[in-house]
Amino acid sequence: MNGAGTSPARELALSTSAPELELTFRDPAGELWLEAGCALRRIRPAAEEETRAFLASPLRKSLEQSGDLISTRVAYPSEHSRVAAGELWLEHPRIDPISYPWEWSTGQWRAAAELTLRIAGQAIDAGWTLKDATPLNILFSGPRPVLVDVLSFERRDRHSSVWLAYGQFVRTFLLPLVAAKYLSWPLAATLFARDGYEPRQIYEALPRWRRLNPKLLDVVTLATVFERTGKARASSGQAGSKTNPDLARHVLKKRLARLAKQIEHAAGERSQSQWSRYAQTASHYKAADVEEKQQFVKSVLAQCRPQRVLDIGANTGAYSLLATDAGASVVALDNDGAALERLWQRALEREQPITALVADIARPTPAAGWRNREHLSLLDRLTSGFDMVLMLAVVHHLILRHQLPLGHIAGLCASLTRRWLLLEWVPPSDPMFQEWLRGRDDLYGHLTEDDLRNSFVPYFGVVDRAALGNGRVLLLFDRLLGQDHIGIEAEFQSAGGGKE
Amino acid sequence: MAARVRLRIPFFAPPSEDCHQTVESPLNRIKLLQILPVALILVGAVLAFERPAYAYADPGTGLLAVQAAGSALVATGWYLRRKIASFFRSGGHSVLEPAQQPVNLDGEESRNQ
Numbered sequence: 001m002n003g004a005g006t007s008p009a010r011e012l013a014l015s016t017s018a019p020e021l022e023l024t025f026r027d028p029a030g031e032l033w034l035e036a037g038c039a040l041r042r043i044r045p046a047a048e049e050e051t052r053a054f055l056a057s058p059l060r061k062s063l064e065q066s067g068d069l070i071s072t073r074v075a076y077p078s079e080h081s082r083v084a085a086g087e088l089w090l091e092h093p094r095i096d097p098i099s100y101p102w103e104w105s106t107g108q109w110r111a112a113a114e115l116t117l118r119i120a121g122q123a124i125d126a127g128w129t130l131k132d133a134t135p136l137n138i139l140f141s142g143p144r145p146v147l148v149d150v151l152s153f154e155r156r157d158r159h160s161s162v163w164l165a166y167g168q169f170v171r172t173f174l175l176p177l178v179a180a181k182y183l184s185w186p187l188a189a190t191l192f193a194r195d196g197y198e199p200r201q202i203y204e205a206l207p208r209w210r211r212l213n214p215k216l217l218d219v220v221t222l223a224t225v226f227e228r229t230g231k232a233r234a235s236s237g238q239a240g241s242k243t244n245p246d247l248a249r250h251v252l253k254k255r256l257a258r259l260a261k262q263i264e265h266a267a268g269e270r271s272q273s274q275w276s277r278y279a280q281t282a283s284h285y286k287a288a289d290v291e292e293k294q295q296f297v298k299s300v301l302a303q304c305r306p307q308r309v310l311d312i313g314a315n316t317g318a319y320s321l322l323a324t325d326a327g328a329s330v331v332a333l334d335n336d337g338a339a340l341e342r343l344w345q346r347a348l349e350r351e352q353p354i355t356a357l358v359a360d361i362a363r364p365t366p367a368a369g370w371r372n373r374e375h376l377s378l379l380d381r382l383t384s385g386f387d388m389v390l391m392l393a394v395v396h397h398l399i400l401r402h403q404l405p406l407g408h409i410a411g412l413c414a415s416l417t418r419r420w421l422l423l424e425w426v427p428p429s430d431p432m433f434q435e436w437l438r439g440r441d442d443l444y445g446h447l448t449e450d451d452l453r454n455s456f457v458p459y460f461g462v463v464d465r466a467a468l469g470n471g472r473v474l475l476l477f478d479r480l481l482g483q484d485h486i487g488i489e490a491e492f493q494s495a496g497g498g499k500e
Numbered sequence: 501m502a503a504r505v506r507l508r509i510p511f512f513a514p515p516s517e518d519c520h521q522t523v524e525s526p527l528n529r530i531k532l533l534q535i536l537p538v539a540l541i542l543v544g545a546v547l548a549f550e551r552p553a554y555a556y557a558d559p560g561t562g563l564l565a566v567q568a569a570g571s572a573l574v575a576t577g578w579y580l581r582r583k584i585a586s587f588f589r590s591g592g593h594s595v596l597e598p599a600q601q602p603v604n605l606d607g608e609e610s611r612n613q
Contacts, residue, residue, distance in 0.1 A: 225562070
């Protein structure tokens with residue numbers, strides 16, 4: 001039952017557990033490892049002097065104090081077995097979960113881009129520069145973006161008006177936003193474009209008249225033209241001339257200001273969707289039902305006191321905010337970018353510890369990057385990471401839109417929560433269930449609350465229940481003791497799970 | 501470590517006029533009109549002198565040239581800002597104050613000879 005021991009299923013589960021990450025091997029200055037409670041960064045000897053100088057600089061202190069840069073301390077061999085004597089190692093706190101740019105809403109992209117430009121500006125004033133500028137250097141700690149790569153800083157040549165990372169910033173921050181705004185290329189597609197989009201890709205996809213848009217003229221059209229003409233003289237070289245330091249600084253600041261305006265333009269207005277106004281437009285909920293539901297959720301949160309909550313199908317975050325009010329930190333998932341944007345904005349305004357991820361639990365973000373080990377899959381980041389999972393009015397979507405059997409949904413929930421699961425059952429008589437049923441009554445029209453309970457019995461016991469006036473039911477499940485996520489995988493495999 | 505880029509930035513010759521010279525407004529306009537084509541030629545020159553860059557993060561050929569062109573334009577405005585201001589001053593005389601002396605690209609203040 002519990003799947004413990006050395007059954008073949010358990011061995012299979014063990015062998016397919018999360019792979020070890022291979023992080024930041026591209027940066028010649030150092031490499032990174034994720035440990036249980038911290039991140040460790042080894043600095044290569046060639047970069048040691050400059051790294052120490054940055055760590056001792058007022059710029060680093062100022063950025064850490066403002067929360068824009070991850071905090072750093074020197075790590076010693078006596079503290080970590082991985083740290084070698086005679087080498088410079090740094091320790092950072094872990095930001096959990098890791099959020100990748102392909103799981104950000106438009107507003108989060110903009111916030112991350114503006115943070116990068118703000119830091120670049122401060123660095124210029126302090127005699128430093130960012131040598132790289134990619135969204136992959138930013139993580140969201142709750143709703144706030146944080147630069148996590150201290151190796152991005154290098155001393156600035158006072159006579160140079162070139163920002164080496166300009167091209168990377170344009171490709172990885174600006175052009176994905178441009179593509180999303182004018183070409184409807186989803187930001188999630190950047191999963192397949194580690195270094196962003198080339199200006200030529202956007203140029204060729206844009207309508208001709210759009211190529212002359214003043215906000216796109218330089219980064220798309222001129223860049224494409226210059227790239228074509230530049231190839232012919234790629235081998236020509238000229239000695240560099242030195243620019244007046246004041247002028248160099250002036251040019252760099254102007255460039256950052258221009259980029260900030262372009263980001264603002266490309267991020268555009270807030271979008272709306274069916275789900276972003278769900279709470280205001282839902283006709284299947286009366287005010288009394290909403291009140292009743294909120295009271296039950298509040299009482300459950302007060303009773304269970306979870307530290308970490310996963311809100312699946314979080315929409316605009318009404319219940320995520322209830323969880324933070326109860327003292328939990330929340331990871332909120334929704335596949336609707338417009339709805340999640342509102343959630344993120346609310347969390348930012350209220351300074352609540354909510355990490356918002358645009359992701360589909362039915363089709364979770366896969367692992368990506370070099371050998372599929374550079375970026376973890378969504379489930380690798382979420383598995384067994386929560387004291388409570390909220391799944392409010394989500395199950396009928398998984399059944400009707402993704403054709404997922406109840407047993408599979410139960411197995412997923414059991415792998416995500418260490419203890420509690422709060423689930424809202426939407427019966428076939430509900431208007432939202434009927435909307436997605438679409439004539440498949442024989443397949444799904446007979447499902448009952450008992451079917452749900454029976455599917456969850458192998459993993460959970462029901463400890464509380466509330467029936468709402470609109471026919472929906474809230475169920476609080478407690479996970480059976482003695483099961484870890486590997487045991488759950490084994491249980492799932494031995495029950496024939498994973499087969500079509 | 502990542503190699504550094506050496507990018508050619510156009511040479512801007514410092515203005516040669518006496519910084520205390522009093523300039524009639526129409527003459528000022530004519531001089532500005534003479535300078536603008538030169539500035540445009542310099543913008544073109546910067547593109548011709550663009551050289552390949554090698555760095556940890558790919559600077560991109562086209563985007564590097566865009567930077568160079570943008571630098572040239574900003575630098576032109578930086579040098580001409582006083583003249584542009586006086587250009588729009590109608591009818592009066594504009595005098596360059598000692599504190600407003602033009603500065604050349606090599607970091608040396610231009611001196612009165």
